[in-house]
Amino acid sequence: MFPTPIDKTSSATRVAYKVALPVALLLWLLPLLAVALTSVRSSADITSGNYWGWPTSFNLVENYTAIFTNSPLAAYLLNSFKVTIPAVLGAIALSSLTGFALGIYKFRSNLFVFFLFVAGNFIPFQILMVPVRDLSIQLGVYNSIYALILFHIAFQTGFCTLFMRNFIRTLPFDLIEAARIEGVSDLRIFWYVVLPLMRPALAALSVLVFTFVWNDYFWATVLTQGAHAQPITAGIKSLNGEWIAAWHLVSAGSVVAALPPVLMFFLMQKHFIAGLTLGAVK
Amino acid sequence: MAGITLNKAIKRYGAVDVIHGIDLEIEDGEFCVLVGPSGCGKSTLLRMVAGLEETSGGDIHIGSRNVTRLDPAARGVSMVFQTYALYPHMTVAENMSFGLRMNGHPKAEIAAKVKAAADILKLNDYLERKPKALSGGQRQRVAIGRAIVRGPEVFLFDEPLSNLDAELRVEMRVEIARLHKEIGATMVYVTHDQVEAMTLADKIVVLRSGRIEQVGTPLDLYHDPDNRFVAGFIGSPAMNFVKATVRDGRVHAPGLSDEAFAVDIALPPNGTDLLVGVRPHHIAIDPQGASHTLIVKEALGAMFHAYLEAPTGERIVVEVPEAEAVGLQGEVGLRMGPDRLLLFDARTELRLR
Numbered sequence: 181m182f183p184t185p186i187d188k189t190s191s192a193t194r195v196a197y198k199v200a201l202p203v204a205l206l207l208w209l210l211p212l213l214a215v216a217l218t219s220v221r222s223s224a225d226i227t228s229g230n231y232w233g234w235p236t237s238f239n240l241v242e243n244y245t246a247i248f249t250n251s252p253l254a255a256y257l258l259n260s261f262k263v264t265i266p267a268v269l270g271a272i273a274l275s276s277l278t279g280f281a282l283g284i285y286k287f288r289s290n291l292f293v294f295f296l297f298v299a300g301n302f303i304p305f306q307i308l309m310v311p312v313r314d315l316s317i318q319l320g321v322y323n324s325i326y327a328l329i330l331f332h333i334a335f336q337t338g339f340c341t342l343f344m345r346n347f348i349r350t351l352p353f354d355l356i357e358a359a360r361i362e363g364v365s366d367l368r369i370f371w372y373v374v375l376p377l378m379r380p381a382l383a384a385l386s387v388l389v390f391t392f393v394w395n396d397y398f399w400a401t402v403l404t405q406g407a408h409a410q411p412i413t414a415g416i417k418s419l420n421g422e423w424i425a426a427w428h429l430v431s432a433g434s435v436v437a438a439l440p441p442v443l444m445f446f447l448m449q450k451h452f453i454a455g456l457t458l459g460a461v462k
Numbered sequence: 463m464a465g466i467t468l469n470k471a472i473k474r475y476g477a478v479d480v481i482h483g484i485d486l487e488i489e490d491g492e493f494c495v496l497v498g499p500s501g502c503g504k505s506t507l508l509r510m511v512a513g514l515e516e517t518s519g520g521d522i523h524i525g526s527r528n529v530t531r532l533d534p535a536a537r538g539v540s541m542v543f544q545t546y547a548l549y550p551h552m553t554v555a556e557n558m559s560f561g562l563r564m565n566g567h568p569k570a571e572i573a574a575k576v577k578a579a580a581d582i583l584k585l586n587d588y589l590e591r592k593p594k595a596l597s598g599g600q601r602q603r604v605a606i607g608r609a610i611v612r613g614p615e616v617f618l619f620d621e622p623l624s625n626l627d628a629e630l631r632v633e634m635r636v637e638i639a640r641l642h643k644e645i646g647a648t649m650v651y652v653t654h655d656q657v658e659a660m661t662l663a664d665k666i667v668v669l670r671s672g673r674i675e676q677v678g679t680p681l682d683l684y685h686d687p688d689n690r691f692v693a694g695f696i697g698s699p700a701m702n703f704v705k706a707t708v709r710d711g712r713v714h715a716p717g718l719s720d721e722a723f724a725v726d727i728a729l730p731p732n733g734t735d736l737l738v739g740v741r742p743h744h745i746a747i748d749p750q751g752a753s754h755t756l757i758v759k760e761a762l763g764a765m766f767h768a769y770l771e772a773p774t775g776e777r778i779v780v781e782v783p784e785a786e787a788v789g790l791q792g793e794v795g796l797r798m799g800p801d802r803l804l805l806f807d808a809r810t811e812l813r814l815r
Contacts, residue, residue, distance in 0.1 A: 354547035357514050362561025362612065363535030372564070376551040 219243060219431035226427050243432045247419060252407035253433055256415030260440070262325050263411050264393045267332035271389050272382060274337045279344025280370050284356060294345060300338035309402050316403055327403040328411065332393045340385055347381040348374060383451035391441045412437040464525035464538065464615035464648055465490040466511060472519030473506055473672075480506055481672045483520060488650065488665070490525075493642050495651045497659040497695070498669035504652045505620055507669070511650060512541050512618050524616055537616075540609035544621040546601045548593040548608075555580075555589040558607045572611075579610040582644065583637075599630045606641065619651040623658065635661060656696050660684070668692050690737060690811035693804060699742050699767060704776045705808070706736040713738060713805065717776035720753065723800040727814055735808035742767065743781040744802040751795010754778065759787055770794065 186197055206213075214232070220243060221235045230236065247253045282294045312331060313322070321327040351374065359369045400414035407415065416433040420426055466488040473481035481503050488494045496504040509515040511522060513534035521530040529537045548557050555576055556563075562572045580586045583603045593601055602622060609617055619638070623631045639662055642649055653659055659666050660680045668675040668683065668691070676688045680696075687693035693701050704717030708729050712722035715738045723738075730736075747768065754770040759782075766787035770778045782790065805814040 352545060352547065354543045354545050355549060357534075358541070358543060358547040358608075359549075359560070359564075361512060361514070361534045361539065361541050362564070362608075364561060364564040368564050372560070373549055 215431045215434055218428055219435050221428045223426065223428060226425070239428070243428055244436075247429050247433050247436065251419050251429075251433075253412070253415065253419070253436070255407045256410060256412040256418075257436065259325055259407075259409060259415070260394060260411035260413070260437075263328045263332065264390060266329045267336065267393045268386055268389045270329065270333035271336035271340050272386055274333065275340030275344045275385075276375065276378060276382070277370075278337065278341045279346075279348050280374055282341065282345040283348030283351075284353075284374075294341075297338045297341040297345075301342070305335060305398065309398075312399075313402055323404050323406070323409055325404070325409050328399060328409070331399055331403065332396065335399075336389050336392060340389065343385055344378070344381060347378060351377055380451065383448060387444055387448045387451055390444055394441050465492070466494075466616060466648060466650065467523040468507075468511075468520070469523070470520035471507070471510060471517055471522060473503070473510060473515060474518035479672060481510070484672075484674060486667060486674065486677070488648060490648055491646050493639075493649045493651065493662055493664045494667060495653060495659040495663035495665070496667045496669060497653055497656055498675075499695070500654055501671070502669040503672040504654075504669050508541075508618055508620055508650060508652045511537075511616075512539055513537050514541075538614050539616045539618055540612050540614040541618040541620065542602075542605045542609050542622045544624055546593070546605040546625075548601055548604055550593055553590050553592055554585060554596070554604050554607075557593065557604055558611050561608070561612055575611045575613070576607075579607040582610065582641065583607050597630075598626050599634055602626065602634055603637070606638075610641075610645070615647060617645075617647055617649040619649065621652055621654070623653070624655070631658075638662060657698060660696065666696075668695060687804070688813055690739065690806045690813075693739050693806070693813070697741055699779050699781070701739045701741050701804075702745070702778050703737050703739050703806075704772065704774070704778070706738045706805075708732055708734045708736060713800075713803070715803075717772040717774045717778065718796060718798070723803060725800050725803060725805065727805060729805075730807075730814070736814070737806040737808050737811070739804040739806060740798060740802055742779045744798055745778070745780045746797045747780055747782055747786060747790065748795035748797050749786075749790065751797075752793035753795045754793070756791055756794055759790060761787075766790075770796075 186194060189197075217235065218226075218231070220238050220240045221230070222237050222239050225231075225236055278297070282290060282297075316322040316327040316331070319327075319330075321330060355373055355377075356369055359373050364372070394411075395413060396411075397413045400411050404410045404414065407418070412433070416430055416437060419429040419433045466486075468484050468486040470483040470485060471481060472479060472483050484507060496507060498504050506515055510517050511524075513529065513532060513536075517530050521528055523529065524537055524539070549560065552560065558576050558579060559572045562575065576589070577586075580589060583606060585600070585603055585607055588596060588600060588604075593604065596604065602625075605622070622638070623634050626634060635658060638651075642662075651658075651662060663680050665677065666680055666683055667677050670691055675695075676683060676692045678686075683692055683696045687696065690703065694703065704715050706713050706715035706717075708714070709722060709732060711729060712724050713729070713736060714722040718738065718740070754772055756768055757771055757777075758769045760767040760769075761784075764784050766782045766784060768780045768782050768787065768790065770780060772778060778796070780796070806812065807814060
């Protein structure tokens with residue numbers, strides 16, 4: 181049997197496995213542990229340089245209350261939701277339509293258009309920083325959540341189209357032909373036949389895109405400034421005082437910022453993993 | 463009232479013709495089976511009639527309408543797919559009524575039509591189930607039910623039974639034959655299984671590489687094939703073919719017998735090469751003879767298939783009744799009536815009559 185189950189291997193291998201696994205895990209999780217631990221330290225620990233040692237006091241409640249009372253973190257958090265949810269909905273809605281068009285219709289430039297969507301993913305988005313900022317100013321959306329929603333939809337649709345088109349290609353084409361012979365219009369085929377069958381892909385993609393958009397820092401800092409529009413990823417830095425580094429508060433803010441995608445992942449874990457492997461089999 | 467007429471129908475993919483100008487007349491209410499080996503274009507031809515494949519040349523009429531350029535939906539046809547093509551997220555009733563619901567038929571009318579179709583196909587107990595919870599045969603019945611509710615002029619079947627196991631296939635075959643009798647609509651049925659073709663068809667169309675080899679009733683094709691391909695394709699086990707030559711007005715076929723056969727067909731001149739075809743059940747085994755070697759015998763119950771090798775190295779299959787076959791072994795001889803032999807030109811493979 182390949183691979184041989186661990187409990188059937190020699191005792192040396194088993195011991196090595198049991199030692200190496202926790203060590204590897206610890207190494208892997210060390211940065212996260214450090215952030216989590218720092219988020220409950222007192223400011224005295226930070227100033228005295230006690231970054232890695234045992235905290236002198238546990239300020240869990242104080243720190244996590246402070247970030248919400250002493251700074252507009254709640255506003256940043258709300259902005260994150262206001263940006264992420266419409267962006268996910270928009271990208272999914274657009275890409276299921278483009279995916280349907282590219283997956284079902286045979287037209288001359290089908291493959292070319294598809295490659296355009298795919299090729300867009302390979303452009304490093306940093307080089308678009310200046311043009312996108314200028315464009316957002318001209319559109320009058322600069323420094324508002326609409327700028328972020330708009331550009332996230334635009335940037336995510338490429339990847340989502342690739343994903344959706346490939347998923348729709350795996351659906352039996354007979355279903356569409358059967359509906360067509362029955363005289364069902366194309367839009368109704370999309371809505372009543374294809375969309376219900378795409379549910380696993382929709383779920384998986386929503387989770388993925390939610391994580392992508394939520395975790396974005398680049399566009400958040402390029403397109404917005406201030407608590408009225410910036411999402412939490414960009415807003416965390418406001419927890420630092422102008423002259424003093426309050427790393428314990430920044431850490432607490434980071435933990436709060438990381439919670440929604442983590443929760444989303446655990447709630448939708450099945451779909452998330454399905455999304456990563458979708459289309460890999462068959 | 464709708465027959466189907468194909469007029470020099472051509473299908474072309476790029477520069478390659480896959481259907482080479484088919485002329486075919488299917489009468490109203492007829493059960494027509496398109497049969498041929500895989501890749502012969504039978505499914506493509508059916509999809510051209512359905513409107514799922516564009517017709518590159520010629521035209522297709524359904525009834526009096528020229529449908530060559532019409533959308534599938536406007537042709538008044540229903541199609542049953544090999545994969546059933548049931549919508550997995552809908553119940554049986556929803557599957558059957560989908561087309562009608564989408565086209566805005568009144569609810570009461572839809573319910574009545576679904577009920578009627580379910581009655582015909584004995585699906586009443588399954589109407590609320592999803593396709594996943596049905597067996598293969600039931601799924602195929604739902605697919606047929608979906609075709610029926612639309613009340614089309616023409617039914618198209620694309621290898622509907624090939625995903626079923628052997629037993630169910632026989633059952634569904636009978637079901638489809640009964641359906642045709644009950645509804646009386648024109649049906650076009652594609653299969654590669656010549657048994658299905660023989661049992662279901664009013665008219666069989668044998669196709670090979672995009673051309674019609676022969677059109678006729680099942681028994682016409684069986685008893686009176688036009689060429690070697692049709693003779694070999696129709697009938698199971700397949701017809702035996704051996705090489706032969708004309709000598710002194712007789713047919714000399716060393717693979718069958720040392721003695722020449724006298725036949726009442728006008729033969730070509732002396733020395734012409736022929737092919738002789740003879741069906742396995744038209745040959746009898748002569749245990750006293752010693753012209754052929756028995757290689758294998760297959761027991762099918764009442765009948766055995768005996769595989770023999772002639773001195774020429776040619777293989778012959780003979781159908782032998784159980785009683786005669788049991789003790790059979792070693793060297794045997796063959797007996798057959800000369801009137802059972804079909805003669806084909808060795809070069810053109812056309813039948814000599």
